[in-house]
Amino acid sequence: MPSYPPPSEYQEALQAPAVAFADSELQNGTPRTNALGLPQPVTGSFAAVFPMTTDVGRRYAVKCFLAEMPDQQARYEAVAEVLEAVDHDAFVEFAYQPEGISVRGEAYPLLKMKWAEGIPLNRFAEKHLDRPGVLDRLAEAWAGLMADLESMDLAHGDLQHGNVLVETAGEALRLRLVDYDTMYVPALKGRASAEVGHRNYQHPDRTDADFGPALDRFSGLVIYTALRACAVRPELWDEYDTGENLLFRDADFYAPEESPLFGALGETEPLRALSDALRTACYVEPADVPPLSAVREGRLEPSQVSVSRSNAQRGRDTGERSTAARVFLPVTIGGVGMALGLAGVGRGLVAAGVLLAGASVGAGVVATRYRRLSLVRRRRRLEQEADRFRSTIQELEREVASLQEKRDELRTSMAERRQERLREIQEQVLHDRLKHHFVEEVRDVEGLTHKHVVRLKAANLRTASELTPEAVDAVRRISDRARARLKMWRAALEERYADEIPDALSPAQERRLQRYIEHRIDDLGDQIGRTREKIQTQRTELERIEERLDEMPNLSVGHYVCFLLRLAALPDRTGGPPEPSRPHEVGTSDDRAPVPEPVEDDRSWWTQA
Numbered sequence: 001m002p003s004y005p006p007p008s009e010y011q012e013a014l015q016a017p018a019v020a021f022a023d024s025e026l027q028n029g030t031p032r033t034n035a036l037g038l039p040q041p042v043t044g045s046f047a048a049v050f051p052m053t054t055d056v057g058r059r060y061a062v063k064c065f066l067a068e069m070p071d072q073q074a075r076y077e078a079v080a081e082v083l084e085a086v087d088h089d090a091f092v093e094f095a096y097q098p099e100g101i102s103v104r105g106e107a108y109p110l111l112k113m114k115w116a117e118g119i120p121l122n123r124f125a126e127k128h129l130d131r132p133g134v135l136d137r138l139a140e141a142w143a144g145l146m147a148d149l150e151s152m153d154l155a156h157g158d159l160q161h162g163n164v165l166v167e168t169a170g171e172a173l174r175l176r177l178v179d180y181d182t183m184y185v186p187a188l189k190g191r192a193s194a195e196v197g198h199r200n201y202q203h204p205d206r207t208d209a210d211f212g213p214a215l216d217r218f219s220g221l222v223i224y225t226a227l228r229a230c231a232v233r234p235e236l237w238d239e240y241d242t243g244e245n246l247l248f249r250d251a252d253f254y255a256p257e258e259s260p261l262f263g264a265l266g267e268t269e270p271l272r273a274l275s276d277a278l279r280t281a282c283y284v285e286p287a288d289v290p291p292l293s294a295v296r297e298g299r300l301e302p303s304q305v306s307v308s309r310s311n312a313q314r315g316r317d318t319g320e321r322s323t324a325a326r327v328f329l330p331v332t333i334g335g336v337g338m339a340l341g342l343a344g345v346g347r348g349l350v351a352a353g354v355l356l357a358g359a360s361v362g363a364g365v366v367a368t369r370y371r372r373l374s375l376v377r378r379r380r381r382l383e384q385e386a387d388r389f390r391s392t393i394q395e396l397e398r399e400v401a402s403l404q405e406k407r408d409e410l411r412t413s414m415a416e417r418r419q420e421r422l423r424e425i426q427e428q429v430l431h432d433r434l435k436h437h438f439v440e441e442v443r444d445v446e447g448l449t450h451k452h453v454v455r456l457k458a459a460n461l462r463t464a465s466e467l468t469p470e471a472v473d474a475v476r477r478i479s480d481r482a483r484a485r486l487k488m489w490r491a492a493l494e495e496r497y498a499d500e501i502p503d504a505l506s507p508a509q510e511r512r513l514q515r516y517i518e519h520r521i522d523d524l525g526d527q528i529g530r531t532r533e534k535i536q537t538q539r540t541e542l543e544r545i546e547e548r549l550d551e552m553p554n555l556s557v558g559h560y561v562c563f564l565l566r567l568a569a570l571p572d573r574t575g576g577p578p579e580p581s582r583p584h585e586v587g588t589s590d591d592r593a594p595v596p597e598p599v600e601d602d603r604s605w606w607t608q609a
Contacts, residue, residue, distance in 0.1 A: 005103045006399040007041045007048040008406060008527075010064045013103045014039035014050055022100050023112060026062065028055040036516070036523055043399075045392040046181075051115075059115035064101060065108065066395050069181060069194040072109065073098055078187040079180050086152055090145055090177045092116045116176050118165025121223070122246050125230050126237060134173075135231035138166065139224055141173045146220040146292040155215035157182030159223060160198035161246055184215050196384055200245040203286040204253045205377040208384060210286045217289040218281055222248055224292055225265070225274045232270050236261070253282045254378070273298075285372065325369070328564040332362065370560050375553065375571070382549050389542040396535045400528055407524040410517055418505060421513050426501050433497045434465035434490070445489050452482055464493050 005013075013020040015038065018027045031039035032051040041048040046069070050062045069075070076096035083091045093114040100110035119127070128134040149155060156163070156177050165176040182195045193211040196202060203210075203218040226246040229236055240247045240261055252259040256279040265275035274295070281289045335358040342351035370376060410417075439456045441464075442448045459475045461467050472486050505513065553571035562568035 004066050004068065004108060005064075006066065006395070006402045007043045007064075008399060008402045009103050010048050010050070010101070011039050011041055013101065017052075020101050020103070022102070022107070023097060025054050025058070026052060026060070026100075026112065029053060029060070030055075031062075034523070036520060038523075045388070045395070047111075061113045061115060062101075063111035063113065065110070067391065071191065072096075072194075075183075075188060075191075075194065076111070076180070078185055079183045082154065082185040082187065083180075086154070088148065088152070090148070090175055092176060092178055094180070113178070116165055116178055118167040118174075118176050120161050121164040121166060122161035122241075122243075124166040125227065125246065126241070129230060129234040129237055132231040132234070135227055137171075138173055139227040139231065141175055142220070142224055142227060143292055143296060145175050145177075146216065146224070149216055149220075150213070150291050150293070153186055153213045155184040155213055156180070157184055157193060157211075157215050158195065158197040158201075159216055159219040160201045161244075162198075164223075184211055184213060186213075195388070196381055199250040199385060200248060202250075202253075203289065204250065204282060205374050205381065206286045207377055207380045209371070212287065214287050214289065214291075217291055218286060220292045221274075221278050221281055221289065221295060222246070224296075225271070225278050228274060229265055229268075229271055233264070233268060236264065256282045283374075285374075325564055328362075328365070329566050332358075332565065335362075366557065366561060366564065369564075370557055373555065373560070373570075375555050379549065379552055379554065382545050382552070386542060386545045386549070389538050389545065393535055393538045393542070396531055396538065400531050400535070403524050403528045403531065407521055407528070410521050410524070414517065417517065418510075418513060421509070422502070422505055425505070425509065429501055430494065430497065431465045433500065434493055435463045437464040437493055438462060439464070439467065442486060442489055445485055447485050448482060448489075452478060452486070456486075464490050 014031045017029050017031065021027045021029075029052040032053075034040040039050055041050050041064075043049075043066075046065065046067050048064045048066060050064065052060045052062050054060070065072075073096060076094075080094065080096065083093075095112045096109065097112060098109050099107035100112065101108050124138070125135060128138075158179065158181070159177075163177060163179045165178065167174040167176060182193055182197060184193075189212070191211060192208040193215075194208075196206055196208060196210075197219065201219040201222050206218070223246055226248060229247060236247060240249075242249065247261060252261055256262045262275055262279055265271045266279075268275075277290075277295045335354065339351040339354045339358075342348075342354065439453055439462055442452060442456075443450060455475055455478050456462070456467070459471070461471055461475070467486060467490050469487055469490075472483050475483070555571060559568060560570075563570050
């Protein structure tokens with residue numbers, strides 16, 4: 001897997017879009033810049049997003065990757081093909097470019113996505129807490145979008161507040177989905193998911209093996225329930241919002257029976273049915289979560305609502321044995337008895353074949369059932385989340401090292417930068433003088449005629465400033481002698497203005513350069529500080545997950561085989577995950593992850609990258 005540049009190197013490359021991009025439209029674009037005039041990225045765990053505006057006013061979000069996900073190009077191409085065919089308003093036009101950007105001479109992929117306007121879902125909900133009618137309409141629009149995805153056999157894969165934008169046009173609401181890294185389309189059937197989605201929206205048993213058209217059902221139900229809850233009981237927002245959720249947190253899904261939020265919803269008559277449906281969904285397998293339309297209409301199969309409170313508290317693994325678990329021991333005894341009987345009558349080869357076939361079938365059954373156990377799936381999900389946080393920390397540490405290197409370089413390269421700035425000023429002064437000498441003047445040079453003037457204009461060379469030696473060499477259909485005379489004409493003009501070209505920076509220019517360097521060093525220091533804060537936040541989350549893994553029983557395959565043979569019981573998950581708590585009533589900073597500062601309402605989707 002290739003190593004990708006950190007955000008600071010992408011930032012450096014985008015200072016020259018014409019050189020950095022392979023796309024002609026982006027080559028003529030201008031990145032959004034910060035106070036120092038540098039391209040300003042919005043960075044996430046796996047990408048840096050740069051807002052770009054082209055010379056004709058089109059706006060794009062350019063996503064530059066910090067790490068590669070499995071089958072990245074094939075996934076994006078499959079998704080792009082399907083989205084182009086379905087032509088749904090919720091999706092944003094995009095193009096994956098395998099060699100879209102050049103950084104330090106190496107080509108890397110990028111995603112060019114059409115600009116999407118709108119307010120992130122959580123900020124829109126917060127803004128309209130005092131208008132339940134708007135939230136009800138938003139919930140209806142959400143239900144319609146979920147029904148559309150179901151009908152198209154598609155799944156976004158990471159439905160959460162940062163990937164859902166709300167646009168308003170009068171009383172109408174339009175939902176836009178962005179970030180298609182984990183999207184499922186039928187062409188990707190059989191693959192694993194690239195990620196497991198935002199922890200505050202996903203089924204606690206979801207792993208990378210869960211990748212199909214039902215992928216959005218749980219998160220869709222979570223968002224719908226939260227929107228309805230905000231419309232009925234807006235005071236819940238102040239109590240449960242963290243800036244990284246829509247009321248619910250991952251701990252609510254791990255232990256819904258102990259969740260204060262589920263308790264509050266269950267006590268509210270208009271929300272009780274939704275709350276019960278979501279609570280039950282936490283205990284069934286991710287693929288068995290019913291569609292939102294079925295929940296809304298009450299069309300649930302008995303199997304979808306049959307999780308009893310006692311079994312729910314213990315977890316579905318420790319409830320009543322499944323049919324496969326009940327018959328495993330009798331079938332095993334019968335198979336071994338049959339093999340012994342065949343061996344006793346002298347048919348050893350047949351007995352060996354029976355044993356081998358039985359062992360193969362038994363191993364397949366054990367492996368399949370073991371992977372489907374809730375305890376195993378939840379442990380695997382937590383392990384995958386822990387790996388993701390470790391990878392993010394590693395990328396952030398690499399970014400800190402890159403920023404520190406740039407800061408050290410600035411501190412030690414003042415003389416070089418002074419000379420570089422002087423050259424820029426000298427070139428600008430010379431340009432200002434030569435741009436007033438038009439190529440028609442070359443007719444006064446011996447050996448140059450009107451024919452040469454025509455050739456120069458055909459090559460789009462109209463002034464002495466444009467008539468560089470490289471540009472002269474590129475002019476077609478003129479002799480080498482004529483080229484030499486054209487270069488001599490420009491050189492003579494340069495000599496005429498030599499006394500006007502400064503040979504040192506003025507005191508004011510020197511001060512401006514010094515201030516720029518100081519501000520650039522301060523800016524890099526601020527970036528290093530922010531990145532280190534991100535690292536600490538990621539480490540806190542990683543520690544939280546590792547604590548949860550330590551508290552959760554570790555069920556081995558051998559132990560599960562003993563359970564099937566009725567030699568042992570499955571471990572009880574009671575006390576495994578931490579009990580959910582009210583975000584604003586926790587006792588210490590270790591009880592929950594640090595809450596990032598809320599994003600301003602009017603920011604666009606790329607600020608959530």
